[in-house]
Amino acid sequence: DTGVSQDPRHKITKRGQNVTFRCDPISEHNRLYWYRQTLGQGPEFLTYFQNEAQLEKSRLLSDRFSAERPKGSFSTLEIQRTEQGDSAMYLCASSPRSTQGAIGYTFGSGTRLTVV
């Protein structure tokens, strides 16, 4: 297992276009998280899945954002009608069922989105 994998690593898109990112968590991890990190800031929580159920969403996740984890394995994060303020690093993390709370996170390398 090579850790949490995110694709693509970089995405440049024009304002108003839709983009979709993919995250493949560590295979035995049942929890999956999306965070957003803007330049000079720490990661900010967006949403969380336990298996295929989306259990928590941040107020940062506007109605232009949608996340899915259809079979409890990989997850996708879609941003519709992108805005320049969406430019950020989108980080995915996963954690195993053997831990509780915020323990045991492994982050991927992220997808850097630039909206022009």
Added chain:
Amino acid sequence: QQQVKQSPQSLIVQKGGISIINCAYENTAFDYFPWYQQFPGKGPALLIAIRPDVSEKKEGRFTISFNKSAKQFSLHIMDSQPGDSATYFCAAGVDGAGSYQLTFGKGTKLSVIP
């Protein structure tokens, strides 16, 4: 509302020196305090973590000091090396079912000069 405040924003230390980064939190429900290290183009990687039942935890050159009454914790990097140059984030979360978020500080960019 920023729940975890981190300082300094940047730090320059000579090789062999001690790097100290400080964090303060507000939410008394937090009971898990990890530090993450992030290199450019990479995601954060867990460095060391502490729970409030101990005041200090050491792993190699990295030590966390924790002051529960002051709601503060700090990272000390002993014998700092150029390879330690990275951005460090403190974070806080809950060790228990029902809350899985981590709240991060804004980060400290550490530069260790030879």
